[in-house]
Amino acid sequence: MPETVLTVYSQFEDQVFYRYYGNLILQQFPNVSFNLIQSQAATPEEAAKDVMTYKPDLVMTWKSNFQELSKQGMLSDLTPFMKSGTLKEEDYYPEMIRGLKNEDNQLIGLSPLVNVYGVFYNKSLFDAKHIAYPSDRMSWEEILQLAKRFSGSGATGLMGRSPTGVLRDIVKAKGLTIIDKQNDTLQFNQTDWTAALRTVLELKPDQVQKGSEELFLQGKSAMYVGMLHMIPKLEQQAFNWGVVTTPVDGNARDYINDIFFNDIIGIPKEAVNKEIAWEILQYIMSDDAVAYLQRNSNTGAVSTLMNRMNQQYGSVDLSAFWQQTIDDRPYLGRHVSSAFVDQFDGMMDTVLTEAAANNKSAEASLKEIEARGQLIYQAERSSAATEGTNETEEERQ
Known part of the structure; x- marks a missing residue:
């Protein structure tokens, strides 16, 4: 042949x-x-x-x-x-x-292959404080309330997400878009964005931080948002642990954002x-x-393959993950580039850092995000327009 x-x-x-x-x-x-x-x-x-x-x-x-x-x-x-x-x-x-x-x-x-994020939790730390374990399909607000209960305990409540990462995840879970395509500008839902910002700005460093999986494996965090490669590592640890689905929007608990095909x-x-x-x-x-x-x-x-999906990790039951619907809604909207998303996220991180340092309110922070976001979007639109004028007639057709 x-x-x-x-x-x-x-x-x-x-x-x-x-x-x-x-x-x-x-x-x-x-x-x-x-x-x-x-x-x-x-x-x-x-x-x-x-x-x-x-x-x-x-x-x-x-x-x-x-x-x-x-x-x-x-x-x-x-x-x-x-x-x-x-x-x-x-x-x-x-x-x-x-x-x-x-x-x-x-x-x-x-x-x-399908990639999955989950919330891993240290049962021993929960038991020591007599706190009920997290469960599948909890909302972000519910997970964060659990994280807050570990303040002052010597263990961080939730690792694996920065405050900006939590804000992004809340925005994704709620499907909040910001593109007003008709007017070619940004439009923010004031109520939902303010509530999300208030939730994040109330967090303290020992409640939520980016953190590493190594710190969770060392028993220094009650919960950790990570991928399934954590399971073999956790099976070698001395503490008892569990895993549940990542947080969702409380009004749409059947949808999940943290399952994807690489x-x-x-x-x-x-x-x-x-x-x-x-x-x-x-x-x-x-x-x-x-x-x-x-x-x-x-x-x-x-x-x-369906006959394989619950076999890879033996006694760890992943069936709750497969019962949810993957939320296909794009983060921030369908009409933005990946470059805009990266710049927008970087800008939000800056605004949140400034807000925490200067004790700014959620309302003031949203105004800052709106103003800076508009500048980023205008720059993207100007760049797109410039590229359009450089196209040949054949490319336009």
Whole structure:
């Protein structure tokens, strides 16, 4: 059989690609070799242009890039391939299947592993203070009330999130958008933003801090927001522990933000080697590949195969995580770039630090966020407009 050169577009350097996927594929497909293109795209739009230029056979990417490729209709519908292959939708995590379909209900991507954040808690510290353990689907307000009860105990209430991180998570959980597309400006929900800011500004350093997993493992924090790779480490500790789902919006407890697919794999419509690309994708998603993929995951990711999702961590029951619906609403709104989000988050961190140092109110802090946010957004719009004037007539069409 002649060798097939498969073009793969991904975020991976060559060595990393081979460690995670390439060596596994070559063991099963010895007549395949790779033309690897490492993405240098700074934005989803740039990634889409790359795919248009390089015409890869396989794309391995993350959520924001995948959504842009979906929006531009650049990925093949995998359903016809599945009908003639061995993969069945019903064998996989329903939220993966639902989340990777386009607006026409076509399945245009697959992901072999799902990444999960949870709230780990030290039962021994809770028992010592006679405090009830956290439970699944608690709101941020409820989790923070638990964290506050450890003030003065010598242990931090909650680690793994800075105050800015908590604010961001509350905003995400409530689905608060700030883009007024019609007027091309920012619009803040005064009531919800003020309440979220007040919640965060009331926190003390021994109640919530970024902290590291090592400090939690040393028993210096009652709770820690982290990924599932914590489980094997905790099994070696002397204290009793548990894990629950991450906090949610109290008015929408069935939705969760902290489950995501790190590597989403699709076949572009203009791929030359679609059939072999599908055979490889089908193998990556198979039961035979699971052990290899999990062994190479540094996040403790879980297979998206339903019959595997509660097996990886033995006695640790993860079923509550799989019962929630992944909240697909984008942070801050659909019409902002990743660069804007990064700048906005950095600005919020500055405002919160200044507010804590100067005892500013939530109302005053929101006014500062609004003013500084408008400047960031105006700069982004001006930059976009300038780039637009530099396009050729052919690019505009």
